[in-house]
Amino acid sequence: MPVISDPVQFNEEELYVDLRAALGLPLYLKCEGFNFAGSIKLKAATEMVDAAEREGRLRPGAVLVESSSGNLGVALSVIAASRGYRFLCVTDARCNKPTIRLMESLGTQVHVIDEPDTLSGFLGARMAYVNALCASDDRYVWLNQYQNQGNWRAHFRTTAPEIARRFPDLDVLFVGAGTTGTLMGCARWFWQRRRRVRIVAIDTVGSVSFGGVAGRRMVPGLGMSVPPALLDESYVDDLVRVEESDAILACRRLAARGFMFGGSTGTVISGAGQWLAEHAHQALTAVAIAPDLGERYLDTVYREGWPADALEPEPAMARLA
Known part of the structure; x- marks a missing residue:
């Protein structure tokens, strides 16, 4: 184990969960929550x-x-x-x-x-x-994470090559879309190295990142209410939009098997599952990025009755949240 003097010096980069046993999905989940900030x-x-x-x-x-x-x-x-x-x-x-x-x-x-x-x-x-x-x-x-080029460069420099080293025959990568820093950094890295990896963006219903009508979103993390400045859609091969109820269900199904992940991870897994079901005829090596762990979501995603008991009548203004 390393000996460190600065919290940023530790970040577990090589941990993956094979979701075939837990969810029956032919998908490897790159776990990014094991550092002192708890997330990617x-x-x-x-x-x-x-x-x-x-x-x-x-x-x-x-x-x-x-x-x-x-x-x-x-x-x-x-x-x-x-x-x-x-x-x-x-x-x-x-x-x-x-x-x-x-x-x-x-x-x-x-x-x-x-x-x-x-x-x-x-x-x-x-x-x-x-x-x-x-x-x-x-x-x-x-720092303005929404426009800061360091947002995507961090993943160009670290996340994408980490995945490529572990999975040299990778076919498809699933990445959640928030500011799109992770998405753009990984997509650019694979594109520049001419590896034919299919990049699938996972967004949440109610987000306007890839167009569409804004809607109320309760799970923080993924999705945007304004178009992300960092996004270049030419690097994205496919898009899957996920209902928050499906994201919550994915989190709870994993928790039932001992794996607690955050709401963003549940969204990514749900979207990846939808995409893989449509491509079940292909033998693919697939990886999804799990941005965080689940402890911070105990009062929301993992609480029975949520989000229904947290909702108030939706005024016109809130529909744009």
Whole structure:
């Protein structure tokens, strides 16, 4: 086992779960939650902070600020605590309460947006708040995960080659689409190396990432209420949209077999299962990326009656969340 002095120095990169035994799926799940931030977002957070330090944007006395539905906020909280930065995370009402408490325990100030923007939903409201904050005080440094090239470069540099080393004959890769940093980094890596790997993006119903009408989404992580700036659809071979009820069912089915993963992972597994069922006549080596683990979802995804008991009548504004 390694001996470390900085939390970003540890990240389990070689763990896969063969889902044939648990779910009957011919799918290997790359588990990205075994680090001190508990999710794949530690990779992008480290890449973006390191770049900001190299460029001189992030200096002693600066205050990090970022919009996040949860996991990136935790990752930046870990890094800020270890490097001595103040950090303000702007999230919204859908963020899991354990995630908020975790960030606060790491010394992060958390601001929760309660009302979505009428046109761009909760994400638009969060970004508007961050923009106004940065305009009011130049001490604030916004990494802006939605446009930061380090977001996808982190996965170009790490995640994709990790998968290629373990599965040199990979046929298809399933990646959840949020900011699309993971998706774009992996897709670009395989495309540039001319490996014929089919890239399948998994999105959630109600997201506008690949077009369509915005709808209410309860599970944080995947999906966007504004088109992702990092997305280049030319790198994506197929798209599967998943109902949140199916994502929750996938999480609970895995938990019944002893594997607890987050809502984003449930979405990816459900989408991968749909795609593989349509291609069952082919013998394929398939991998899906699991962004996080399930402990932060105990009050939501894993609570009986959720999300029905958390829903209020949906006003027109909330449909754009």
